[in-house]
Amino acid sequence: MATVEFKQVHKTYPGAHIVKGIDLKIESGEFLVLLGPSGCGKSTTLRMIAGLEDISEGCIEIDQQVVNDLEPKERNIAMVFQSYALYPHLSVYKNIGFGLRLAKVDKQIIDSKVRDVAELLELTPLLDRKPKDLSGGQRQRVAMGRAMVRTPNVFLFDEPLSNLDAKLRHTMRAEIRQLHDQLKKTTVYVTHDQVEAMTLADRVVIMHEGHIAQIGKPRDVFLHPQSKFVAGFIGSPTMNFLKGDVRIDDSSNYWLNFAGNDVQLDQSYSGNVGEVDLGIRPSDIYLSPKTCSHNNPLHEFEANIDSYELLGATALIVVSRGEQSFKVEVSANYALESGQAMTLHIDLSQLHIFDTQSGAAVYRVIN
Incomplete structure (x- = not known):
């Protein structure tokens, strides 16, 4: 597990200031949700943690180490994307173990890790199937398995359920929360869906136009909004x-x-x-x-x-x-x-x- 801390973090593009001086500490083992409307800077914030976006100003620390100049592979994080990003020609087994094979991990260790994660995610009967033979929820579990098998310090989720229907989103929310309770890994989750935020988060961060509008437990944010924007x-x-x-x-x-x-x-x-x-x-x-x-x-x-x-x-x-x-x-x-x-x-x-x-x-x- 690890803490993640933002210290006066900015992200600018030519003609656009996307993230504006964020100060935020995510505690070790916490499930924190970044919530806000489209264009508020939440996905950019997540991608800066991952190293997929450069930081324009300020610094980000993971477990008290400044990671501004570290490559994504050096940060010991794992990211689950909205699009699943599975390899269509590979089996579920090979998709889950792909990162380990790329890192030249011993085959026996890969096999053990893949099968342990598959059992946890109830994917064992599907290990020989290709992604095209899976439902949306099964594909998302494979994407989660590929992240989990590396045993990272921090999990990052970028709107992972937005492609699923309402019933499946409800099921997957419960599964993600249950997995977090079992693994107790620091998790940062981006969504524009307040139901996801309210049901998953230990704390929720409401973002608005690049700023943090309010941070708190879901119930406190609902009952005691600090601004008209948050209330609405x-x-x-x-x-x-x-x-x-x-x-x-x-x-x-x-x-x-x-x-x-x-x-x-x-x-x-x-x-x-x-x-x-x-x-x-x-x-x-x-x-x-x-x-x-x-x-x-x-x-x-x-x-x-x-x-x-x-x-x-x-x-x-x-x-x-x-x-x-x-x-x-x-x-x-x-x-x-x-x-x-x-x-x-x-x-x-x-x-x-x-x-x-x-x-x-x-x-x-x-x-």
């Missing part, structure tokens, strides 16, 4: 954003006015007086006050259903109130249809407040 990126369905206004009274108390409601804020409020952006998740808007948390303050309002989308056990409805639209997540048991008028209840204890200019989180009504 994490969570499905996405968070609703509204406008509010903060004022201060003669006793120096802060009050939030939201849709005609005054909610007193405690002294943890760190924003300015005036207009603010509010965030509320679709799951915190209810059809009935009985489903809200006990004794939480509520805002009740009338709205019309614009659209209804069945998601399975839940449904997503879009409602409108004047010029404002809200997404609301409800149980699929409710018989609802477009055009229907209804009363909704917002759980004010779940409101997030963001600075209108910077987007930084300045308050959550109840922490």
Whole structure:
């Protein structure tokens, strides 16, 4: 196992600054996920660890050794790509052992390692098959086996499940996490899929325009986003954003006015007086006050259903109130249809407040 540390790492191309001064330490044995939209710099960050991209400024250390000038083969890392990158003319057995043969490892050692990894990945019955005879999930396991057989200090995954269907992605997520728990190797995993990030990561790093927007455990990032960007990126369905206004009274108390409601804020409020952006998740808007948390303050309002989308056990409805639209997540048991008028209840204890200019989180009504 090994630590991986970024110290003020930049990556620039002519006319483009892709990674902008990242400081990050990945602990030994940790499963860390780099998450963000396309173009945020996450894959470039991973490729700099691997040595596939040069570092423009700063340094990367693997197990306290600066690796800026080391070739990929000298870093003792293994990478699993989105495209599998298997050799179509070689069997599963030879694909898994290819790197060892290239390194001129003894044939008996290669055989032992390949068969051990194949058993761990449940590939033993497939060792004589060619990649064209395998399913997508089996091919991905072969690609993982080829990385594992070298016993690296660090595993790198670059969107390895994006080519698989939804059901297979779910299965492979569980397998990857189970393997990590068994091997306990330092793992850095890149994805744009927040479900993968939330289910796999010990910690998740949210990247935005080359910067780290937030680092934390998945649950903490979801419940306590530090910016409007993170709040809007994490969570499905996405968070609703509204406008509010903060004022201060003669006793120096802060009050939030939201849709005609005054909610007193405690002294943890760190924003300015005036207009603010509010965030509320679709799951915190209810059809009935009985489903809200006990004794939480509520805002009740009338709205019309614009659209209804069945998601399975839940449904997503879009409602409108004047010029404002809200997404609301409800149980699929409710018989609802477009055009229907209804009363909704917002759980004010779940409101997030963001600075209108910077987007930084300045308050959550109840922490």
